[in-house]
């Protein structure tokens with residue numbers, strides 16, 4: 001079966017109630033979907049994969065289980081191996097080769113979407129007007145969003161063959177339309193204050 005985005009959302013929300021995790025899934029979905037469109041790929045399939053990449057994190061919050069113990073669940077639910085393999089490949093510790101464009105994009109968007117989200121949360125206008133250079137400045141401050149692995153952000157841009165500035169600009173543009181779902185303010189909110 002070719003999974004739909006809504007089906008993936010249904011699976012995700014059956015296993016995940018934590019709001020931060022759901023927002024992370026939506027942010028990565030938006031970024032991966034943006035690249036699917038940019039590259040002329042199967043956007044629905046890429047979105048479904050992105051939504052599910054951490055679907056088991058709430059039930060498997062440690063790396064001895066996540067994401068590998070989630071794979072049999074996805075298989076049971078009828079998701080294709082192509083999706084499951086891409087989901088597994090986002091985890092560094094499994095050392096699965098990132099040999100498809102989807103795997104590269106998923107890896108490249110995972111940490112950066114979280115980081116851009118954190119940048120948006122501390123700005124009155126959220127993501128509006130957020131420039132790559134200020135994101136890069138914050139990447140160099142180890143205490144800001146300390147949980148985000150910087151090396152994976154840099155590695156991701158490299159994997160896509162993009163300048164970091166361009167990759168950041170793409171992820172910001174991808175997440176902007178869903179800012180309110182991500183709990184972010186917008187320029188319009190900032191004006192009203």
Ligand SMILES: [Fe+2]
Nearest residue numbers: 053054067090
């Ligand atoms: Fe993960």
Ligand SMILES: [Fe+2]
Nearest residue numbers: 024053054110
């Ligand atoms: Fe993730």
